Amino acid sequence: MITVLTILIALVSFLLMAVVLIQNPKGGGVDATFGGAGANQVFGAARSTDFIEKLTWGLAITLFILAILTAIIVSNSAGAAGGVIPLQSQG
DSSP states (O other): OHHHHHHHEEEHHHHHHHHHBOOOTTSSOOOOTTHHHHHHHHOOHHHHHHHHHHHHHHHHHHHHHHHHHHHHHHHHHHHHHHTEEEEEEEE
């Protein structure tokens, strides 16, 4: 379960980085490198900006929830083991 959550966190993080990089730094919409002109014609300038902004917020919230969920699961699994970390014997 922890492995699946870790993979999801990595995937969401990558998507969040991509979405942030696609945004125009002046808030003008989708960057032309990724088909910005076509996206503006299909969605309109305001709607493409709204979509990218909503996608950014959605991915950020998803990342936050996955991180909290993973921390809870890891702490519960450590608590089930008694919280004892086995030490290596010196030999």
